[in-house]
Amino acid sequence: MSEVAQLADVSPSTVSLYLRRPDEVSSRRAERIQTAIDRLGYLPNTMAGGLASSRSNIIGVIVPTITFSFFSETLETLEKNLRTAGYQLLIGNTEFDASREEELIRSILSWNPAGLVLTGFSHSRKSVSLLAKSDIPIIEMWDYGQEGLDMVVGFSHHTCGRLVAEHLVRHGYRHTAFLSTNFQRDIRARERYLGFRDAIADAGGSVVLRELTGRSNTAEAGDLLRHMVDDHPETQAVFCSNDMVALGAMFECRRQGWSIPERLAIVGFGNQDFTGSTIPPMTTVEPPGKRSANISRGCCSTDSREMTRQIRQRG
């Protein structure tokens, strides 16, 4: 920067000012500075700036995995919105591991981030105390219904489960199943299950639970479904923890000659692009992943409950 200042024949602080608030520098000098910057190919040193101002334009985002389409879409939307506000995302993925989350929080915090976005409410005790010490804005996303550390943007998975259950009951289904990715990994799938189970129970129906052992695996979903129906032939409807699981279930139905939804109704979660093209079109739930990006504009609505109502009835 001092080189730029020298070449432009101004003081370093004027260059600094120009870089941060260009309109507070006279146009004559601004021009000279810009020329010098271009000539030298000057790139500011963000770390020096961050140290001096003791802040950064980094916003940490911690998700369980970026390979789930709803998380990667959330990230992409978040990034798109925050970028225009001048922020950079530092993305961490925990792989559904709490100790990994703690480690990530620690390392992100050490960057003096402008904010931190976490997934869900479940954090280690140490993570919580780390976060308590920092005074940056913290957002917990993708869940709703508990008291958060700071701000909460999300929806209630329990309610989501209830709504799907009520939807199915309304259509005459009583004997149901929940086909899920592993609860230990996917805590929110468990919440949806609990809400689903409660509402089905309220309606006097039954719920059979089946958890996959691996990560979201379409093939395993098919196998589990087949065995589940063997054990519980009365099952009329299956709520799957995500669209990929539901896709696996749909293919298995076809393999077994079970018509959808007459023999077995299938409901997904995620509203992935392909769900509108399956045969029959898949009934699924659209989580408000794209709206969560609004937090960047200070609109931290926690009242997104209504969004889980967005059950795409298709089947």
Next chain:
Amino acid sequence: MSEVAQLADVSPSTVSLYLRRPDEVSSRRAERIQTAIDRLGYLPNTMAGGLASSRSNIIGVIVPTITFSFFSETLETLEKNLRTAGYQLLIGNTEFDASREEELIRSILSWNPAGLVLTGFSHSRKSVSLLAKSDIPIIEMWDYGQEGLDMVVGFSHHTCGRLVAEHLVRHGYRHTAFLSTNFQRDIRARERYLGFRDAIADAGGSVVLRELTGRSNTAEAGDLLRHMVDDHPETQAVFCSNDMVALGAMFECRRQGWSIPERLAIVGFGNQDFTGSTIPPMTTVEPPGKRSANISRGCCSTDSREMTRQIRQRG
């Protein structure tokens, strides 16, 4: 840090040394320092450290989008491997926009990263000159066959297209189509098309090209396929630019009563999890996304051509 030093009754530089190379500090003091760190909940300031040492543990990774499963899987694998080596990923997504890439390169470079991973060979002139000035290791991934800026890890999409074509020709198909996400966005899909087209031409066959207008859209893929077959009923096989497009194509076939692969063979790209569960199981290409992570261990093999041979013949 000075607080820690005071509490542990050592000098700040000893604390610094302890943090970086613990075994070079006497165990007595090490213990005192660790106690002080725990008591104070001390978190190092990465930016100060980075400024002083003029390096960082950041590795920038720029991909077109994190919502394509092969990129998000590459990212996850990269992250897993680099994390153990003490690095942090700063992920940027260009949304297939070259000017956006330049912007990202600029902003990542300003963090003094330890390295930079780019997707493909296509960079703006300015990006190239920016990168030339920096002396950090640069990796171009997900493509192969051109001279790179520094290191290259990937495979030839052109060859991939050829191999799929040869595979189809070997199975007796001559009249083919290429159903693709938009070439302007997905340059590598275009490369696969070119290789495919050349090899089909060599075999005396025909190729009809259809590009989607939006982003990977299963529904649009179905529509395009239908119209394409209307126009070219002689078509026997379709190579799709990714598995999602292929999924849309498969559903459309079923909708139209076209048996796979008798009426129409479908080949995908990506080897996504679900491809093994479709009816019939989808023939697809497994890109070496997970092996690209080996770059972290200094193994920058560019000879990954053989990997495109991993055509999962299933149909």
Next chain:
DNA sequence: GTGAAAGCGCTAACAT
């Protein structure tokens, strides 16, 4: 093995 001193490249008062 440990500490003192000198920066790293900026920003943020403040004075002009």
Next chain:
DNA sequence: ATGTTAGCGCTTTCAC
């Protein structure tokens, strides 16, 4: 609107 000055919290010599 511009320049001067004093750090930001570390790392890195270099003595000891």
